[in-house]
Amino acid sequence: MTASRRTFAIISHPDAGKTTLTEKLLLQGGAIHLAGEVKARGQARRARSDWMKIEQQRGISVTSSVMTFERDGITFNLLDTPGHEDFSEDTYRTLTAVDSAIMVIDAAKGIEPQTRKLFEVCRLRSVPIITFINKVDREGRACFDLLDEVADMLALDVCPMSWPVGMGGLFQGILDLGTGKVSRPEGGSKEFLGKVDENVVLPDDVAEEIELAQAGYPEFDLEAYRGGDLTPVYFGSALKNFGVVELIDAIARFAPPPRPQPTEAGPVEPDHKEVTGFIFKVQANMDPMHRDRIAFMRLVSGTFKRGMKLTPSGLGKPIAVHSPILFFAQDREIADSAEPGDIIGIPNHGTLRVGDTLSEKNQIRFTGLPNFAPEILRRVALKDPTKTKQLRKALDDLSEEGVIQVFYPEIGSQWIVGVVGQLQLDVLISRLEAEYKVEAMLEASPFDTARWLKGADKALDDFAAFNKMNLARDRDGDPVFMAKSAWDVGYQQERNPDLTFSATKER
Numbered sequence: 001m002t003a004s005r006r007t008f009a010i011i012s013h014p015d016a017g018k019t020t021l022t023e024k025l026l027l028q029g030g031a032i033h034l035a036g037e038v039k040a041r042g043q044a045r046r047a048r049s050d051w052m053k054i055e056q057q058r059g060i061s062v063t064s065s066v067m068t069f070e071r072d073g074i075t076f077n078l079l080d081t082p083g084h085e086d087f088s089e090d091t092y093r094t095l096t097a098v099d100s101a102i103m104v105i106d107a108a109k110g111i112e113p114q115t116r117k118l119f120e121v122c123r124l125r126s127v128p129i130i131t132f133i134n135k136v137d138r139e140g141r142a143c144f145d146l147l148d149e150v151a152d153m154l155a156l157d158v159c160p161m162s163w164p165v166g167m168g169g170l171f172q173g174i175l176d177l178g179t180g181k182v183s184r185p186e187g188g189s190k191e192f193l194g195k196v197d198e199n200v201v202l203p204d205d206v207a208e209e210i211e212l213a214q215a216g217y218p219e220f221d222l223e224a225y226r227g228g229d230l231t232p233v234y235f236g237s238a239l240k241n242f243g244v245v246e247l248i249d250a251i252a253r254f255a256p257p258p259r260p261q262p263t264e265a266g267p268v269e270p271d272h273k274e275v276t277g278f279i280f281k282v283q284a285n286m287d288p289m290h291r292d293r294i295a296f297m298r299l300v301s302g303t304f305k306r307g308m309k310l311t312p313s314g315l316g317k318p319i320a321v322h323s324p325i326l327f328f329a330q331d332r333e334i335a336d337s338a339e340p341g342d343i344i345g346i347p348n349h350g351t352l353r354v355g356d357t358l359s360e361k362n363q364i365r366f367t368g369l370p371n372f373a374p375e376i377l378r379r380v381a382l383k384d385p386t387k388t389k390q391l392r393k394a395l396d397d398l399s400e401e402g403v404i405q406v407f408y409p410e411i412g413s414q415w416i417v418g419v420v421g422q423l424q425l426d427v428l429i430s431r432l433e434a435e436y437k438v439e440a441m442l443e444a445s446p447f448d449t450a451r452w453l454k455g456a457d458k459a460l461d462d463f464a465a466f467n468k469m470n471l472a473r474d475r476d477g478d479p480v481f482m483a484k485s486a487w488d489v490g491y492q493q494e495r496n497p498d499l500t501f502s503a504t505k506e507r
C-alpha cells in the first residue's frame, strides 16, 4: 500500500499559479468537488481582510489543507502550504510532512523571494523537487535563462523534461523531450484538450534550442533527484492545461513513496507495524467559541483504524481517536483506515500540539519539526490590565497552535511575541479579540531576534548570571537568549563557546 502513496506540496511565490495548478491537478485526478473550494480560498487570500474572515470561519481551509486524488492506482496527498504573502511557521512545518514538492515558477519572473525561502526549507530535509515553469502561453523569459537561474540560484542540477514550442503569441505547444510528441493548443481559448502530434517537424530555432538543451544539461538521474541534487523541469501552462498530466505522471514515476522519519534512535520505516505519526499543524475549528482544534497528523507507519488508541508524546496517556477526519479521493470507497503517507485530522481540545508524536506504544519520538527564530518581535501590552490571566492563556494557546511564539522574560512582566511574518501579528490581534475577548496592542520590542540556548547547566547558569536582562523562557520553559541584533548573537556565541545559540528548536 505504501508504495502507492505520494504525499507532496506545491511551493511558489504568490501569483505564480499555485491555485490554478492545484485545481487542474485535482480535476485530472477526478476530485472535482474540491476545485471550487480551492479557488474560493485563492481569491479570498488576495484581500487581507477577506483572508482573515476565512481563517476565522475555518471550514474551507480545513478541507483544503489536505487534498487527495487518485490516478492509475496511486493515491496523491497534496498538502496546502498557506500561501499568504507573509510567511508563517505553518508553511515551513507543512513541508516537514511531505515526501516531495513541486516548485512553480512564473516564466516571466523566474525565481522569486518566497520560492527561494521555501526551497531552502525543502533543502534542509533533502526534499526532492520537480520544477514547473508556468505561464508559457504568455511572453516569458528565455528557457535557457530560466533553467540557468534555477541551477545557479538554487545550486541544483536541472534537467529539462519538456520544451515549449514558442511562447506567448507564438506558442504552439509543448514538446515532450522523452517521447518527441507535441501537445497542441486548440480552439479559441488555445487550451490543451488532448490533441497530441507525433513526428512533428519543429521550426529551426526551436530544433536548435532543443539540441543545445540536450547537450548542455545533465540527463535525468532518479537518484540525484531523490537526493535533492537534481530537479527535472517541466514547462507548461496551468491555466491552459499544458503540462499538468505530465506533472502527475512525474510524481507517480519519480517522487518517493513515504519516507522513513527520523527519531533520536534512528529512522522509523513505513513498514514498521506499530501505528506512529506526528502532528505538523494544528488549526482552530469552525466555531471559535468552542476552542475546538483539528490536529493534522502525518501517518509514518502502520495501518491506522478508526477508534484506535494512540498516545501523544506531550500527554503521556492514550487518547482514543474516534472521529478522525480522513481525507479521501472522491471515487474511493469510504474506508475507516489510513496508510503511511496519509494525513488524518484529529479533533481535540488543545491536548495535541505541533511536534507531538502519536504512537501505540509511546516509545517513539520523531525529531525534525522545528520552531524558527522569529524575525519580528513585539511587546504585548494590554488595554485592560486586569486581563493578564486571559492574555497568558491566549498566548500559550496560540503558540501551541504555531500562530506565534511567545517569550516570557526572566525579568519584568512584559511578554514578547515573535513571528516570522507580519501577517501573523494581524492574526494574533484579531484572534485575541474574537476568541479571548482580550484587547491588546503590540509595541516595539527592545530585542531584534531570539536564539534557543543549549548547553550544560553550569554553562547556562554562568551565562544567566551576566545576561539576565536578555533571558526569557519559551512556552515549554526552555531558555532563550533575546538579542538586540544578529551581531549580538555572534558576539555572545564567540564569548560562550560552550553554549549553542540555535536559530531553530526541535521539539
Ligand code: GDP
Binding pocket: 012, 013, 014, 015, 016, 017, 018, 019, 020, 021, 042, 083, 134, 135, 136, 137, 138, 236, 237, 238, 239, 240
Ligand atoms: P497563486 O497565487 O500562486 O495561487 O496564483 P493563481 O493560481 O491564483 O494565479 C495567479 C494569476 O495568474 C491568476 O490571474 C491566474 O489566472 C494566472 N495564471 C495562472 N496560471 C497561468 C497560466 O498558465 N497562464 C496564464 N496566462 N496565466 C496564469
